[in-house]
Amino acid sequence: MTRDEIRNHYRELRKELTPEQCIYYSQQITNNFLRCWMFNHQLIHCFLPIHRLKEVDTIPLIKRLKQNNRVCIPVSNFDKNNMTHKLLDEHTQFQDNAFGIPEPVSGKDVDVKDIQVVIVPLLAVDQHGNRLGYGKGFYDRFLAQCSPSTIFIGLTMFDVHEDLKEIDPHDIPLHYIVTPKGVLKTVHAKEAVD
Numbered sequence: 509m510t511r512d513e514i515r516n517h518y519r520e521l522r523k524e525l526t527p528e529q530c531i532y533y534s535q536q537i538t539n540n541f542l543r544c545w546m547f548n549h550q551l552i553h554c555f556l557p558i559h560r561l562k563e564v565d566t567i568p569l570i571k572r573l574k575q576n577n578r579v580c581i582p583v584s585n586f587d588k589n590n591m592t593h594k595l596l597d598e599h600t601q602f603q604d605n606a607f608g609i610p611e612p613v614s615g616k617d618v619d620v621k622d623i624q625v626v627i628v629p630l631l632a633v634d635q636h637g638n639r640l641g642y643g644k645g646f647y648d649r650f651l652a653q654c655s656p657s658t659i660f661i662g663l664t665m666f667d668v669h670e671d672l673k674e675i676d677p678h679d680i681p682l683h684y685i686v687t688p689k690g691v692l693k694t695v696h697a698k699e700a701v702d
Contacts, residue, residue, distance in 0.1 A: 511674050515640055518631040521666060522562040533665040534565035536688035541569060541661070544684075544691045547625060550577045551618065553593060554627040556602070556610040563629055564663040570596070580618040583611045584646060591650050593618040620653045628662045628682060637662070637681035637694030638672045651680035659683050659698055668692065 509517065525533075534557075554570050557563040570579055574596060582591040584605060594600070594615035602610045628647055630639040639662055641647055651660060662682040667689070685692040 511640060514632050515643065525562050530562050533688045537564055537663050537686050538569045540690055541686050542572060547573060548576045550624045551622050552577050552579050552625040553623045554579055555629045556581055558609055560608055564665060581612050584609060589644055589646060591646055621655050623654055623658055625659045626651065626654060628660055630662050630664055632669045633662050633664055633682065633685050634672045635668045637683060637696050638679060639682055640672065648678050648680050661686060
């Protein structure tokens with residue numbers, strides 16, 4: 509299958525998920541993540557879910573991580589195809605952008621080089637940590653700017669895909685993948701610091 513065919517395949521799989529399955533899988537992913545890492549005093553970047561696209565619900569995970577860490581959220585700029593990053597605090601307010609993505613409307617900007625852990629959305633991923641997103645390259649550009657020591661953790665409701673072909677040179681692999689069944693360490697894994 510081509511990259512676009514794989515994207516469409518996983519979009520269709522997501523569409524078939526019931527609301528109950530989305531809740532259950534998201535809970536399992538959160539539990540598996542927290543069994544593996546709690547992190548302390550880290551700066552963690554996490555996406556907010558696009559519910560209409562049935563993405564993993566990261567809100568419970570963010571609440572837990574925020575107890576002992578600083579958490580920042582992306583703000584997308586679709587004119588420039590890039591993201592800025594806002595630190596969450598008790599005053600952060602959110603608004604859906606034109607594409608239905610919830611984003612902070614205010615907050616302190618975060619320097620990408622200071623981020624220690626990035627929790628990454630995806631449509632498909634293989635056991636080597638190669639991921640497919642929605643095809644705009646937002647996360648590949650962002651991950652390429654991160655410090656070499658930053659840990660990249662992908663979340664998916666599905667099993668890993670067979671090897672993804674047509675990997676582009678600018679594609680950035682993940683170090684870990686969290687599914688409802690557990691945590692997979694890829695060949696790119698780094699030691700995560702709690």
